[in-house]
Amino acid sequence: MTATGAPGGRARGRAGSQPRPQPPSRARPQARAEPRPQASSESRGQAHSESRPQAHPQGRPQTRPQDARRQTITEYVLEHSTATAAELAGLTGVSLMTVHRDLDELARLGVLRKFRGGVSALPSSVFESSLEYRLGVNRAEKEAVAAVAAELVEPGMSVMLDDSTTALALARLLVEAAPLTVVTNARRVAEVFAGVPHIRLIGLGGEYSHTHDSFLGVPCAEAIGALSVDMVLVSTSAMDARTTYHQEQDVVLVKRAMLAAGTRKVLLMDASKTRRTALHRLCPVDDFDQVVVDDGIEAGLLEELRESVDVRVAKPVP
DSSP states (O other): OHHHHHHHHHHHHHHHHSSSOOTHHHHHHHHHHTTGGGGHHHHHHHHHHHTSTTOOTTSOOOOOHHHHHHHHHHHHHHHHSEEEHHHHHHHHTSOHHHHHHHHHHHHHTTSEEEETTEEEEOGGGSSOOOHHHHTTSSHHHHHHHHHHHHTTOOTTOEEEEOSOHHHHHHHHHHGGGOSEEEEESBHHHHHHHTTOTTEEEEEOOSEEETTTTEEEHHHHHHHHHTOOEEEEEEOOSEEOSSEEEESOHHHHHHHHHHHHTEEEEEEEEOGGGBSOOOSEEEEEGGGOSEEEEETTSOHHHHHHHHTTSEEEEEOOOO
C-alpha cells in the first residue's frame, strides 16, 4: 500500500508542475510531511505503557501492585474474619473506590464474600482458592522454593508433579534437566513439557476441575496407583509442625495417591501456608523426605520441623 502510493503522489506533482511557475505545489508535500514529528505522541504512549507496573522489561514475572495489595487484603480478612472497606482502605493506603474494585475481583475469584459495608472470608477458600488467584500470590517465594527443589532432581529420573502453582514454577526449571519422565495431573504443567525433547510426558486423567485446572477424583487416583516414580513433589494448603492439610477432599485423595507412588517425597511450601490447618488431614510431615520452604518461616516452627524431617530453606530473590 505504501509503495504504490508513493509513485502516484509523484505523478500528481509532475502533472501539476508542468506550468512551471507554481511553487506552491512543492510546498504541499512539505506540509504533508510536517505532521510526522507528531509520531512522538506514539513514543510518549509507548513510554507511558512502559512505565506501567505491569511491564516486565527483563521478561521475569513480578508481583503487580494490585496483586500484592489483594494478597494483603485477603490475609487481613482471613485473620479477622470480616473487615470494612474503610478498614481496608486505611490498611492499603488506597481509595475506597480502589478497595471496592479489589473486593469485587476477590469475590469473583471465590476468595472473599462481599456484604453491605464490608467483606468476609469464605470458609471453603480460607486456605485454598482458585488457580487464577494463586498464580499472583507469593510469586517470588514460590520461585525460590522451586529453584531449591530443582536441585534435587537429576537427569534420567521419573518425577510426579501435582497441580500446585509451586509445581508449575518448578516445571519451568525442569525443562533444562532433561532427560526426564514427568507425570502430572495439571494441565498447565503438561503444557510446559509438551513437545520438549527428551521429556517423556505422562498425563493423568480424571474429572476436570476448572478451579484447579487439573484432573482429580477416583479415576485420577486409580491411574496414579498403576505407577511408581523416583520422586513426587507436591504442595498443599496448610501445615503445622506435625501435619499437612488441604481444604478439599478430592485433592487430598489425589495427593495421597501421588505420595504412595513415590520413592522420595518432597513437600514444597511457601511460608504463608505454615502454622495453619485446614479441614482434611493429608499426612504427617515426617512422611516426607524433604520439605522446601522459603525463609519467611518462623524460626520456632523451622526448629520443630527439623526435628522430624530434612528442611531446606529457600531465599527469594529481591
